[in-house]
Amino acid sequence: MALAEVNDKWVWIETNLYEFLICTVKRMLSKRNDYCGNYVLEWCKWLPLKCIVFVWRAEMEKNATGAACIDLNINVEVSNCPFCDYSDETVSHLFCSCMIASTIWLHISRWCKIALFVVSSVRDILELQNLMRLTGLVKNVFHGILIVGCWCLWRARNSLRFENKEVQVEEIIREIKSLGYFELALN
Template identity: 45%
Template sequence: MDRIPTRVALRKRNIQIEDSLCPLCRSEDENTDHLFISCFIASNVWNGISTWCKIPNIFVFSIRDLLECHTVIRGSERKKEAVQGIIIIICWSLWRARNNAVFSNSPVKIDSIMSEIKALCFLWFSNRSKFKGLEWKD
């Protein structure tokens, strides 16, 4: 719905932005599809998380596809719900990495993003999901 304040979206709202390049990869204009899907950093994160979760690589072309891709994953409803939560956590972590790069000039490190995602996933699912008794190996 073009509500996320990426640099391209801000320009559409007539907000003066000097540079519209993605702060993570610096190779293309920053819009939601690029930032969360096609950015080099995001692609590496998606591949790493796919391996970690033992699911097929996530290949999508839009945010809408991304938010619905958990429905085509084979497995139980528990696994589909977990993957849906992980997708949301990945988007949140990519957005945080983007904001840290923009507002704090923090270097973008894929390993740091991956570690944050894994920790958040475990904490959110072990404390907030209806699936109690979750352990790190799960």
């Protein structure tokens, strides 16, 4: 490898142009890309901020699951999934591969009359409305339902983990529907 004696140049990521153009910056910002590699969450305006922040943290796997607590050297009595007690409680397991989560997503796909879907990460859940090629209000509502679904799963997990309340899929589905309708009606 040899070094060449060439002047350094600044080049825009999107266009390979050497000059500054406002329209290029506007186009870059409107594409919702983050060039440092972070996922940019599509916000759902009609949901409470706590739900949005929760799924944003879940996508980064920053929620206090059993496995995350162990990774941070926090003593926890049990690190298995409280729903199935089969696997370590990770964000991906809790929202994607656990039997309870799979059943919730099955009910949501039937309720929303869309094709059955399988997800392997929270990012998959958050991008599902794009993969289904939904548009307009239908896209926004479905996206909101998915976020509410994650929030309700987490609340059911917390009730089971901290209050020993029995988890019933029908109750979680009822909560998803009522929260979804309630929040949509407010906005």
